[in-house]
Amino acid sequence: MAYVYDDQNIFARILRGEIPNKTVLETEHSLAFHDIGPQAPCHVLVIPRGAYVSYDHFTAEASDAEILDFSRAVGEVCRMMEVSPAGTGQGYRLISNTGDHGHQEVPHLHVHVLGGRSLGRMLEALD
Numbered sequence: 697m698a699y700v701y702d703d704q705n706i707f708a709r710i711l712r713g714e715i716p717n718k719t720v721l722e723t724e725h726s727l728a729f730h731d732i733g734p735q736a737p738c739h740v741l742v743i744p745r746g747a748y749v750s751y752d753h754f755t756a757e758a759s760d761a762e763i764l765d766f767s768r769a770v771g772e773v774c775r776m777m778e779v780s781p782a783g784t785g786q787g788y789r790l791i792s793n794t795g796d797h798g799h800q801e802v803p804h805l806h807v808h809v810l811g812g813r814s815l816g817r818m819l820e821a822l823d
């Protein structure tokens with residue numbers, strides 16, 4: 697298993713401060729910001745600060761502190777964006793597209809937090 701990370705990807709550039717972002721949450725190991733092309737009223741991306749291309753890369757090589765921080769950051773964003781049904785929200789969906797079949801555009805691990813409207817069924821069924 698060989699994980700390859702391209703440090704010129706757009707999220708690496710955001711992390712280096714080369715490209716602006718609309719920040720939602722900053723933690724020691726994670727950053728959350730609004731997606732530039734929102735597909736729902738809430739569309740926030742949560743990324744680790746470390747150089748990881750995918751969730752499987754992250755969980756194979758990140759420290760426990762990074763994994764804990766990232767996991768908590770995702771949950772915190774759900775609460776902050778008021779999409780949690782435990783608060784005033786009506787639910788949300790977490791998506792982490794990976795590789796060609798996952799249609800991943802940006803090769804830095806990110807979790808999409810989508811909510812604020814009904815999101816329909818998860819996937820179209822196979823024929």
Ligand code: 5GP
Pocket residue numbers: 706715717718729730731732733734792793799800801802803
């Ligand atoms: P993916 O298909 O890799 O899961 O999604 C990448 C997401 O990154 C897309 O939803 C796209 O709109 C978003 N995105 C791409 N470039 C930028 C950018 O420069 N800034 C922000 N905030 N989002 C971006």
